[in-house]
Amino acid sequence: MSLLEFARGPAIHAALIIMVAGFALRLLGVLVLTRGADMSRPRDAFGNFKGYRTVFSRAWPAGEFTTTTRYQTVVAYVFHIALLLVIVGIVPHIEFIQSLTGLSWPAMPNFLGVALGTIALASLFALIFRRLAKPAIYNSTVGDYVAWVVVALPLLTGLMAFAHVGLRYETMLALHILSSALLFAYMPFSKLMHAFWFIFSRAQSGLAYAHKGVRI
Amino acid sequence: MPSEPTLGGLLHSQGVSRRAFLKFCSTTASLMALPAGIAPAMAEALASARRPSVIWLSFQECTGCTEALTRSHAPTIENLLFNFVSLDYHHTLQAAAGDAAERALEEAMHANKGKYLVLVDGSIPLMEYCSTVAGHSNKESLEHVCADAAAVINIGTCSAYGGIPMAKPNPTNAVATGDIIKDKPIVNVPGCPPMPLAITGVIAQYLTMGKLPELDHLGRPVAFFGENIHDRCYRRPFYDRGEFAETFDDEGARKGWCLYKLGCKAPIAYNACAHVKWNNGVSFPIQSGHGCIGCSEPRFWDMGGVYDSVAKGNFGDGAKLGAAAIAGAAAGASAAYLARRKKTEIAEGAHGDE
Numbered sequence: 001m002s003l004l005e006f007a008r009g010p011a012i013h014a015a016l017i018i019m020v021a022g023f024a025l026r027l028l029g030v031l032v033l034t035r036g037a038d039m040s041r042p043r044d045a046f047g048n049f050k051g052y053r054t055v056f057s058r059a060w061p062a063g064e065f066t067t068t069t070r071y072q073t074v075v076a077y078v079f080h081i082a083l084l085l086v087i088v089g090i091v092p093h094i095e096f097i098q099s100l101t102g103l104s105w106p107a108m109p110n111f112l113g114v115a116l117g118t119i120a121l122a123s124l125f126a127l128i129f130r131r132l133a134k135p136a137i138y139n140s141t142v143g144d145y146v147a148w149v150v151v152a153l154p155l156l157t158g159l160m161a162f163a164h165v166g167l168r169y170e171t172m173l174a175l176h177i178l179s180s181a182l183l184f185a186y187m188p189f190s191k192l193m194h195a196f197w198f199i200f201s202r203a204q205s206g207l208a209y210a211h212k213g214v215r216i
Numbered sequence: 217m218p219s220e221p222t223l224g225g226l227l228h229s230q231g232v233s234r235r236a237f238l239k240f241c242s243t244t245a246s247l248m249a250l251p252a253g254i255a256p257a258m259a260e261a262l263a264s265a266r267r268p269s270v271i272w273l274s275f276q277e278c279t280g281c282t283e284a285l286t287r288s289h290a291p292t293i294e295n296l297l298f299n300f301v302s303l304d305y306h307h308t309l310q311a312a313a314g315d316a317a318e319r320a321l322e323e324a325m326h327a328n329k330g331k332y333l334v335l336v337d338g339s340i341p342l343m344e345y346c347s348t349v350a351g352h353s354n355k356e357s358l359e360h361v362c363a364d365a366a367a368v369i370n371i372g373t374c375s376a377y378g379g380i381p382m383a384k385p386n387p388t389n390a391v392a393t394g395d396i397i398k399d400k401p402i403v404n405v406p407g408c409p410p411m412p413l414a415i416t417g418v419i420a421q422y423l424t425m426g427k428l429p430e431l432d433h434l435g436r437p438v439a440f441f442g443e444n445i446h447d448r449c450y451r452r453p454f455y456d457r458g459e460f461a462e463t464f465d466d467e468g469a470r471k472g473w474c475l476y477k478l479g480c481k482a483p484i485a486y487n488a489c490a491h492v493k494w495n496n497g498v499s500f501p502i503q504s505g506h507g508c509i510g511c512s513e514p515r516f517w518d519m520g521g522v523y524d525s526v527a528k529g530n531f532g533d534g535a536k537l538g539a540a541a542i543a544g545a546a547a548g549a550s551a552a553y554l555a556r557r558k559k560t561e562i563a564e565g566a567h568g569d570e
Contacts, residue, residue, distance in 0.1 A: 002514065020540045021543055100537070
């Protein structure tokens with residue numbers, strides 16, 4: 001079995017199984033564990049609505065923090081948008097998603113995918129440089145760095161495979177798939193789970209604050 | 217030695233001009249990345265070469281490799297060169313049959329001990345009764361004939377890597393030549409079928425320079441298998457622009473767009489198809505409108521569906537993913553439920569104490 005056969009076969013299969021099971025486990029494991037009802041009367045009659053509004057309102061830092069978080073906010077936005085477009089926008093990824101779900105949509109030209117992938121990787125480096133430069137602000141853990149590496153590897157190997165840089169194409173493709181498999185398997189059990197949690201955590205915070213009448 | 221005419225003499229007698237012969241030598245030399253000045257020397261060496269004895273062993277195969285070589289486009293110098301090796305044993309092409317054929321094999325082995333080439337097509341079943349010739353299993357024949365061979369050239373993917381007979385579920389427990397023969401130089405010329413020029417190129421280099429060509433990590437001549445078909449494909453610009461045929465009869469297919477989404481395996485296949493082409497340089501599969509099936513690669517038949525693109529996983533259906541989701545959900549919900557119950561019990565206990 002070649003490295004590519006291993007990557008396209010058992011490796012990605014196992015990673016997807018872990019990812020799907022992990023997502024279901026973490027989501028239900030937390031969501032079923034609801035807090036008890038707050039018996040106090042809400043300060044704000046529209047508390048629930050305002051709470052849900054927080055999901056969107058917290059997508060941008062509060063005004064007083066605009067300047068200090070500008071670099072982080074802008075680069076993080078660039079990274080997330082570029083990454084999302086690469087994940088769902090280039091033909092090989094759509095082919096992979098279609099093989100799993102049956103869904104497909106028009107793709108962007110490859111050169112655009114390469115450009116966005118490069119932007120995503122560059123912004124990821126910009127983020128890690130800032131994290132390394134300002135340890136007091138980020139108070140990083142090992143998990144932060146591991147997550148960075150696990151996200152950076154598929155981007156790096158994907159770009160290298162497309163550009164035919166480094167090892168032979170099929171080997172780079174295999175490394176790209178294997179690094180993606182690592183990402184899939186690691187995602188549910190790490191901070192990368194924020195892909196789901198950001199909705200629930202913001203909503204929960206918003207609901208709690210609104211119930212107490214905090215201006216949000 | 218009148219009974220062993222030179223290759224040059226034989227080609228001349230067949231009406232092949234020196235100009236055409238030199239052209240073949242130049243093409244072969246350039247394809248095999250030999251120095252530019254080697255063509256005249258190659259022509260000289262080939263013209264004066266005695267016919268090397270070649271024993272062609274056919275095992276679990278479909279004869280497609282022989283057909284490709286002999287019927288590719290006639291008459292060709294590749295074909296003639298092939299004809300003018302001393303093909304002492306070949307099931308399909310030899311006139312002799314039965315005991316006479318087997319005697320010819322033994323005589324050729326005896327007369328050319330240590331000097332003959334063994335060309336193998338077809339895989340070898342380790343369930344030995346599955347394929348036998350003259351009462352001997354393929355494995356016995358291979359070991360016997362290769363014992364005194366100068367080198368072994370595997371013609372086609374079946375002998376090189378096991379090919380179709382080795383594909384799942386591999387009912388005969390088929391293996392490649394290299395899995396059995398370990399002590400001889402082996403050159404793999406894979407393909408289903410392989411390119412005739414690759415076969416004759418290897419033989420020509422062996423006759424000219426007395427050595428086998430440089431090989432890649434899969435034992436293939438780098439000169440013919442060193443380049444990725446996708447990189448040399450004339451449809452590559454469509455891939456880069458994101459223009460793909462979605463079906464075999466849509467507008468994209470008519471416009472000659474990239475066949476990646478129709479399962480073309482060119483990105484992971486190495487062969488000379490895209491630039492040497494077939495049928496005297498007329499075309500190759502992708503040019504004819506069908507994606508590459510990656511036939512020069514090991515286990516190509518098991519690398520996903522012919523019409524599944526290389527980006528797709530190769531692990532069957534998603535049943536296990538669905539089961540994983542259900543199992544994960546059940547485990548998560550159970551854990552949360554138990555935690556809630558425990559919390560309630562603790563709370564009730566605390567109230568009870570009050």
